[in-house]
Amino acid sequence: MGAVSDDSTSGFYRESDANRRSEFQESLRRNVENDRFDEIHVFIEEAVEKSKLLRENPLLAGDKLRLIAHGRRVTYREFYT
Numbered sequence: 001m002g003a004v005s006d007d008s009t010s011g012f013y014r015e016s017d018a019n020r021r022s023e024f025q026e027s028l029r030r031n032v033e034n035d036r037f038d039e040i041h042v043f044i045e046e047a048v049e050k051s052k053l054l055r056e057n058p059l060l061a062g063d064k065l066r067l068i069a070h071g072r073r074v075t076y077r078e079f080y081t
Helices: 020-033 051-058
Strands: 006-012 038-042 063-067
Touching: 006 020, 020 038, 051 063
Parallel strands: 006 038, 038 063
Antiparallel strands: none
């Protein structure tokens, strides 16, 4: 049986709560390291310059990550349509 690969999706916003922000970053880091994911699609939920976003969140610059400028809170339906 061959290796199974898949994509992952996530929303991203600047979280003010340090614990929640840390939780998100740890989850994203684990997904980046997970060989089952070829790509991780990250919906950027607020208007922000990409250069500033990457400066503040270097993990988002990973090769597997596909940043999608969305500008608002992403819904479950949008993840899967």
